[in-house]
Amino acid sequence: xxxxxxxxVLRLMRVPHEPTAxxxxxxxxxxxxAGRNYFKIRLVRWGLGQVGALIGLLFSLSFFWWFKADVEAxxxxxxxxxxxxxxxxxxxxxxxxxxxxxxxxxRSRGKRVPMNTFIRGAAQRTPAWxxxxxxxxxxxxxxxxxxxxxxxxxxxRLEYELHWYIVTDRSLRIRTGVLRLQESTMSFxxxxxxxxxxxxxxxxxxxxxxxxxxAGGGSGHQDSRHGKEVDSLHTGIFHxxxxxxxxxxxxxDRLRQFRxxxxxxxxxxxxxxxxxxxxxxxxxxxxxxxxxxxxLAEARALRQVLS
Numbered sequence: 257x258x259x260x261x262x263x264x265v266l267r268l269m270r271v272p273h274e275p276t277a278x279x280x281x282x283x284x285x286x287x288x289x290a291g292r293n294y295f296k297i298r299l300v301r302w303g304l305g306q307v308g309a310l311i312g313l314l315f316s317l318s319f320f321w322w323f324k325a326d327v328e329a330x331x332x333x334x335x336x337x338x339x340x341x342x343x344x345x346x347x348x349x350x351x352x353x354x355x356x357x358x359x360x361x362x363r364s365r366g367k368r369v370p371m372n373t374f375i376r377g378a379a380q381r382t383p384a385w386x387x388x389x390x391x392x393x394x395x396x397x398x399x400x401x402x403x404x405x406x407x408x409x410x411x412x413r414l415e416y417e418l419h420w421y422i423v424t425d426r427s428l429r430i431r432t433g434v435l436r437l438q439e440s441t442m443s444f445x446x447x448x449x450x451x452x453x454x455x456x457x458x459x460x461x462x463x464x465x466x467x468x469x470x471a472g473g474g475s476g477h478q479d480s481r482h483g484k485e486v487d488s489l490h491t492g493i494f495h496x497x498x499x500x501x502x503x504x505x506x507x508x509d510r511l512r513q514f515r516x517x518x519x520x521x522x523x524x525x526x527x528x529x530x531x532x533x534x535x536x537x538x539x540x541x542x543x544x545x546x547x548x549x550x551x552l553a554e555a556r557a558l559r560q561v562l563s
Contacts, residue, residue, distance in 0.1 A: 261410045262417075265434065271418070275431045278441045280424020286506065290419035291498030293461035298412045306405065313401050320394050327382045327390075411435070421494045421503070425510050428468065430492045440492050444514040446470040450507050452500045464500035468492045468507065 266273060277285045411434060420431040431439040447470050454464040469491050494503055 261406075262414060265410070265414060269434060269437075271434060271437055275420050275422065275429060275439065277422050278424055278427040278429040279443070280426040284425035284510075286423045288421040288423070288494065288497060288499065288503055290416060290496050291461070291463045293463055293498065294419075294496035295413065295416040297457070297461070297496070298416050302409060302412045305408070309401060309404075313397055316397060317394060320390050323382075324387055324390055327387055330382075419495065421497070423503070423506060423510070426514060428492065428507065430494065432495065440490070442468060442470045442490065442492050444511050447507075447511055450504050450511075452504055454500070458496065462498050463496045464498075466494035466497060466500050466503050466507075468494070 265271075414434045415432075418432065418434055420429075422429045427441060427443045429439065429441045431437070447468065449467075449469040451467050452464050453467055458464055471490075494500070497503060
């Protein structure tokens with residue numbers, strides 16, 4: 257059942273089942289997922305949300321029950337007063353009890369929970385067909401609560417399953433969310449800092465967050481508190497993983513290898529300004545110099561022949 261719901265939700269929200277790997281060698285791809293205990297946290301949050309929704313539903317139903325009881329009592333009292341009243345006299349026709357002044361009539365239901373003046377007045381002005389509307393609203397609220405239970409539970413599980421963390425030898429990619437899909441890619445060329453953060457609940461469940469920060473395009477923003485420019489950082493979070501130390505060490509190790517190789521980001525296009533003045537000569541090894549001298553000698557001999 258859940259597999260069918262997952263397919264329908266992914267198709268409806270147009271979410272790909274698996275993210276594509278970022279830039280890097282195919283053999284270097286490592287995939288990490290959120291820890292199993294993270295799903296337990298999601299279930300606890302979902303359960304608390306359901307308890308809150310149930311309390312709200314019961315409060316609303318109790319309000320509707322009181323309202324219906326007041327309406328029914330007013331209608332019944334008005335009907336009894338009309339049946340028991342004598343033939344109206346022209347001089348006293350305006351004194352006939354109606355639903356508008358039936359609050360002074362005795363209640364047939366005995367002692368009930370009191371309501372405020374506004375609600376009581378609304379109940380006195382509600383016609384008989386208003387009870388049908390109230391009952392429809394009650395049924396719709398109960399039905400909506402029952403329907404949302406499996407739907408929200410499936411979304412909680414999908415949100416857990418669609419946490420993808422992919423690391424290659426040159427970059428990393430983080431994808432989360434179902435209703436709101438978020439996917440970020442960070443290159444090791446701009447990576448600045450890797451740290452592990454762990455809250456008290458995460459510590460009890462063996463979970464932690466890995467925060468990865470990179471330079472945000474090389475531009476800065478103005479700090480309004482100190483009036484100076486600071487570097488803008490882009491942060492990616494490996495949320496609630498159970499192997500945070502392994503992920504941190506892997507990223508740091510590949511970052512060190514990336515910087516040792518001196519590879520740049522192929523997606524970056526560097527515009528070099530024109531050089532003014534003599535072009536600096538690069539130091540060449542002896543074999544290259546010897547081949548250059550031999551090529552120069554052959555070019556001179558060919559020039560002499562042609563001239």
